[in-house]
Amino acid sequence: MENNHKNNRRDFIKTTGKAGIAASLAFTVLPSIITKAAKNNYFDFAAGTPFQQQPLPYQYTALEPVIDAMTMEIHYSKHAAAYAKNLADACTAEKVDTSATKLEDVLMNISKYTPKMRNNGGGHYNHELFWQSMAAPNSTGLQGKLKDSIEKSFNSIEAFKTQFTEAGKTRFGSGWAWLVLTNDKKLVIGSTPNQDNPLMDISDLKGFPVLGLDVWEHAYYLKYQNRRPDYINAWWNVVNWDFVSKRFEAAI
Secondary structure, three states: OHHHHHHHHHHHHHHHHHOOOOOOHHHOOHHHHHHHHHHOOOOOOOOOOOOOOOOOOOOOOOOOOOOOHHHHHHHHHHHHHHHHHHHHHHHHHOOOOOOOOOHHHHHHOHHHOOHHHHHHHHHHHHHHHHHHOEOOOOOOOOOHHHHHHHHHHHOOHHHHHHHHHHHHHOOOOOEEEEEEEOOOOOEEEEEEEOOOOOOOOOOOOOOEEEEEEEOOHHHOHHHHOOOHHHHHHHHHHHEOHHHHHHHHHHHO
16 A cells, blocks of 8 residues: 555656646726735735746745645646746737736736636736745734624634635635635635636636635645645645735735
């Protein structure tokens, strides 16, 4: 059994190493939300999410034992790096001027672009948010306006976590679970397939992504294998509530 596990692990690492590989009416207020958020510098980005991959804000070991260093390294340097590279290729092919266009604007009009732009633009944006949304265990807990709003929207913090966890557990195949601020300033929970996100005009779940959780197998398989619920339950210990709260406050 142990040898089989080691073989599976080696096969997974080998595979992942090779795998480095017009807004609708409902979106009318999203650009202003994004602009306000950018001005508050919560990303340390001056004007929305850059098209290029940014440095990881911590060491690969920083989220242990929740997320092991090998998973972090493969996830960041192979999977996420591939999304950034392929996004650059798509922008060149589709003549997107990245010096004059925000990635968020591309995503909000993603139906006008190719599947390559959709998959890699979404993958890049989602991961850039994901890295910032985590920090070493025992960081600042949920508090302030976000805490109050979550309690108002979901009755309690525990109820919120239960509903969010369920969204991640039940997302069929690969995708993301989200806490979203809608255009009418309500908090809702949902999920999207693959690398889609709530900014996209083709998404059933629409709004401003406040918090996102990657539930693709490459995010957890080395440590948790097929136990996605265990991964999600552990992940709550590394959520960077300080960052998420600032992001929420900037958006409202």
